[in-house]
Amino acid sequence: MKYDFDKIVDRHGTDCYKWDMIAKRKLPADTLPLWVADMDFETVPEVKERLKEVADRGIYGYSMLGDGYYHALKNWFSERFGWQVEKDWVIVTPGVVFALAAAVRAYTKEGDSVMIQRPVYHPFTNVVKENGRKLVNNPLVMENGKYHMDYEDMERKITEEQVKLFLLCSPHNPVSRVWTKEELCQAAEICKKHGVIMIVDEIHCDFVYEGYHHTSFGTLSEYADNAVICTAPSKTFNLAELQLSNIMIPNPELRKTFQAEMDKVFYSDANLFGQVSCQAAYEYGAQWMDELRVYLQGNITYIRDYLAEHLPKVHLIEPEGTYLLWVDFREYGLSAEALNAKILKDARIWFNEGSMFGPEGAGFMRINIASPRSMIVEAMERLGEVFGE
Ligand SMILES: Cc1ncc(COP(=O)(O)O)c(C=O)c1O
Known part of the structure; x- marks a missing residue:
């Protein structure tokens, strides 16, 4: 791989929604944000370079x-x-x-x-x-x-x-x-x-x-x-x-x-x-995108295997596209609010609660997997601790 998607980029203090809303909402500082649909990866290097060139013009x-x-x-x-x-x-x-x-x-x-x-x-x-x-x-x-x-x-x-x-x-x-x-x-x-x-x-x-x-x-x-x-x-x-x-x-x-x-x-x-x-x-961006897709596929494989082994009551809807996973927690029989509270407060992970996409989504969570693997691993382990039996 030419591009390093494992690299951690600290986005705290950049006023980004994904990370800086954690403090604004007074959530624990170590909450893992896997919600709003942007990625924790730096863009294509040539994009950064072109933006710098244009910024340097000053007009x-x-x-x-x-x-x-x-x-x-x-x-x-x-x-x-x-x-x-x-x-x-x-x-x-x-x-x-x-x-x-x-x-x-x-x-x-x-x-x-x-x-x-x-x-x-x-x-x-x-x-x-x-x-x-x-x-x-x-x-x-x-x-x-x-x-x-x-x-x-x-x-x-x-x-x-x-x-x-x-x-x-x-x-x-x-x-x-x-x-x-x-x-x-x-x-x-x-x-x-x-x-x-x-x-x-x-x-x-x-x-x-x-x-x-x-x-x-x-x-x-x-x-x-x-x-x-x-x-x-x-x-x-x-x-x-x-x-x-x-x-x-x-x-x-x-x-x-x-x-x-x-x-x-x-x-x-x-x-x-x-x-x-x-x-x-x-x-x-073609090669960058091709490699990113392979990386995301790796995140999906990790999550699929982890859930199958440790959390068999949580069902991953097999993702065909997007970097947003749709995950079924209904077997726990919790209300949408109780499920969200358990994930947010006990596991300290911020997913999008399914019913925000319509009442048909109650009991589901949307998980943004466009983050370095280490974050995905940490999120799954926390989920395992809270929901594991
Ligand atoms: C299906 C879909 N459409 C549109 C958007 C947002 O697009 P924009 O930021 O260009 O308005 C998103 C963002 O997550 C999306 O998932």
Whole structure:
């Protein structure tokens, strides 16, 4: 391995949410934070170097996205996913959640129905409700430890509730499914039939584990014209607070409507450091990302083995993608609050409590595994001490 993901980077005192909220919430100082979705790994070295070069200029005036930016973007998606993105399709926003909210406003009006699939990343709920739209839930169904979409329920609700927009998470946070091409097509076919526009959040597309394959929605030629595809370098390269995402909209009409929403707030240029880091990451980050995936796979193997040996009542939902594990603690029969308190207070580990992703998540925990192995080992041992019998 060229890159050292075992390296501990002390993030205390940097005002980062993950570590500095521990003191703010008055939790024990040695609490292990495996919650908010950023990583404890330094980004690609070339990204750091480019940012330093730009910082050294000392002038941070208005700047535009150059040809090099689009070239890097197009290469990444073409080489990794076989998706040929065109420059004209790309609208830059300061984040994917920002884009989801903009899409809700652009394509629906107050009172319209918007569908999501819980348990799902909680801002999906917020952007619907806070914009005065009606939330329609098409819950994911778990069978034999694996989540599926319920197409019958989907079509029935689309018809009954006159759904206008569907926010799809692909790969899915928190259940860590990487939807197959067939699954995506089945959902897309229903949406197309009923005139439902799809907003596909592919922010986790680069985290897909051995044996699974991410299908970029944009490669589904029959359906891509009915979709807004949200991508970003932020999860992949740990750049979240540089606030840049690339929203790809192949259909000119849909693009015009989304652009009109940007024009209402006169937003056009992305943050300079976001631009620079995105380009450098897509230019230089391929090997780093490949090695990171192998490292994360090692973390998963460690956790899977540890749970099987020491905590057989805790069930890992087999992760196909993302660096967020979805773990089932329901066999202990504890309420969501009691379970969270036991993990937070007794084990001194901060996971995301499952019901924050919808009531379907009660009794589950979302575990962020994007940390050095030593931290993962420590977390499992603490869990073992508290839940072991
Ligand atoms: C599915 C999904 N979408 C969006 C985001 C956040 O994106 P942004 O920070 O660009 O708004 C996250 C962060 O965890 C996520 O998991």
